[in-house]
Amino acid sequence: MATAFTVLADPHRRQILDLLRTRERVVGELADQLGLSQPGVSKHLRMLREAGLVTVRHDAQRRWYGLCPEPLAEVDDWLAPYRAFWSDRLDALERYLEENPQ
Amino acid sequence: MATAFTVLADPHRRQILDLLRTRERVVGELADQLGLSQPGVSKHLRMLREAGLVTVRHDAQRRWYGLCPEPLAEVDDWLAPYRAFWSDRLDALERYLEENPQ
DNA sequence: CAGCTATATAACTACAAGAGCATATTAATG
DNA sequence: CATTAATATGCTCTTGTAGTTATATAGCTG
Numbered sequence: 001m002a003t004a005f006t007v008l009a010d011p012h013r014r015q016i017l018d019l020l021r022t023r024e025r026v027v028g029e030l031a032d033q034l035g036l037s038q039p040g041v042s043k044h045l046r047m048l049r050e051a052g053l054v055t056v057r058h059d060a061q062r063r064w065y066g067l068c069p070e071p072l073a074e075v076d077d078w079l080a081p082y083r084a085f086w087s088d089r090l091d092a093l094e095r096y097l098e099e100n101p102q
Numbered sequence: 103m104a105t106a107f108t109v110l111a112d113p114h115r116r117q118i119l120d121l122l123r124t125r126e127r128v129v130g131e132l133a134d135q136l137g138l139s140q141p142g143v144s145k146h147l148r149m150l151r152e153a154g155l156v157t158v159r160h161d162a163q164r165r166w167y168g169l170c171p172e173p174l175a176e177v178d179d180w181l182a183p184y185r186a187f188w189s190d191r192l193d194a195l196e197r198y199l200e201e202n203p204q
Numbered sequence: 205c206a207g208c209t210a211t212a213t214a215a216c217t218a219c220a221a222g223a224g225c226a227t228a229t230t231a232a233t234g
Numbered sequence: 235c236a237t238t239a240a241t242a243t244g245c246t247c248t249t250g251t252a253g254t255t256a257t258a259t260a261g262c263t264g
Contacts, residue, residue: 005110005111005113005116006111008107008110008111008177008180009107009108009110009111010251010252011107012252014107014180017184021183021184021187026210026211027210027211027212028209028210028211036252036253037253037254037255038210038211038212039211039212039213039214039253039254039255039256040252040253040254041211042211042212042213043212043213043251043252043253044252045211045212046212046213060209060210060260060261060262061209061210061211061260061261061262062209062210062211062261063210063211063212067187069184069187069188070188072181072184072188073188075110075177075181076181076184076185078110078116079174079177079178079181081123082119082123082171082174082178083178085123085169085171086171086172086174086175111221112221112222114222128240128241129240129241129242130239130240130241138223139223139224139225140240140241140242141223141224141225141226141241141242141243141244142222142223142224143241144241144242144243145221145222145223145242145243146222147241147242148242148243162230162231162232162239162240163230163231163232163239163240163241164231164239164240164241165240165241165242
């Protein structure tokens, strides 16, 4: 099954999420933006659906895809303990720059 | 080439990073912890090396692997604009709970 | 209801991933 | 210098991924 982590591994899927961040989109529009075939996009969207990262709103033949960012929290949570590391190093850099002006 | 995103797609690699977060480890220890063959672990470590997520310290035949978390910043940065979404929804939930006590 | 539009699914291709086993490499040690 | 220890690399197998084209499905519209 697709997890948030595996979904993010593909650049096209990240791009789709980025596009949905501003507003809902129909499949054809996404295909244009990505420069991908419509079926190609539909497959990515299926994976995004299965991972719970997008929702679909039916409107005649059109399918409006919208962002559902909650599953990304899993990634954010996993990342949390690592943030301390690079902020520590940035702190160290700051201290160094303070102690060694110019 | 392996990016931080593709590295994180595999649970074993995430587990390796989690183990390295506390301290350096040699390959054999990682293999034990993951319940994976030594060559299997070495291959994951190679990918982690190529993505710049770990460093190696040679000590006779032993290789001490250490965490190098900087490339994770890319993931964190990508995630940043999404954080607003779920904190917004949490805020909405908070407001709801405040306005509807019990 | 014929034809058009929008999307999904199927079938196929090419290639990469993850795992295992066997083997090569490198360093220490008797 | 033969042996042992620790790790890396190669080969093979199976499975999954990302993309394509062709086709099916569903809903308008004249």
